[in-house]
Amino acid sequence: MKFKKKLRRICDYWGWRLRHPGAPYEQYYVHRVLAKLKGGHGHPAIGPTARPLRSRSELLDFLLKYSVRPSDLVIDYGCGSLRLAPPLIAFLEPGKYWGMDLAQEFLDLGLSHLDPQLARDKRPRLDVIAPEVIERARAEGPRFIVSWHVCSKVPENRFDAYLGNIVRMMTPGSVALIHFPETEARRKLTGLAWAIPRSLFVETLPRLNPAVTCEFGAVVEGVVDGIRQSYAILRHP
Secondary structure, three states, X not given: OOHHHHHHHHHHHHHHHHHOOOOOHHHHHHHHHHHHHHOOOOOOOOOOOOOOOOOXXXXXXXXXXXXXXXXXXXXXXXXXXXXXXXHHHHHOOOOOEEEEEOOHHHHHXXXXXXXXXXXXXXXXXXXXXXXXXXXXXXXXXXXXXXXXXXXXXXOHHHHHHHHHHHHHHOOOOOEEEEEEEEOOOOEEEEOOEEEEOOHHHHHHHHHHOOOOEEEEEEOOOOOEOOEEEEEEEEEOO
């Protein structure tokens, strides 16, 4: 990253932090994304210019590997503006897709670009992440929780909170699938993205719920610039 750009980002962060001293980092992420969109700049993950990295049906394709059924309740944790959601929403029964993200603005953008007939027929549920939403989801016993292209946006000091929300929604029989760019050691990719080692999951899970098991799979085979596209498979016995 060029020095001037890096300095500008540092100043932007600390300027925002001075104005919002008690706010969590997640709100800064929302601020950055919305500022980019309102400034007329496209964003690769949020809004009308968002595009899937591989396939629009990638989320559904991976769930089908784990025998998802139309009647299963699926939580899409960090759904953003629903760039990967439409095929999954179409597959599931009405009300069985439940998307969650940090900001209502993200969810509104997603709903505004979702086919109106699909929205009417399938009635996707969309909520801003909050403790009461997490508890309500747990009470309904989701069969699957997916978090795709989200983990990389989580800073180190918020990883426990991120993974903790996912684990708290799990009940006996639940499966969580979490995509992450994998490296041997934590590595910054962009101003708001990091690659992490799989050991972070292994070390963190026992503190959250020692009953939940974890294994790993490859989203795509191979290594590019020292990074694997991997996913964690969490199971609640």
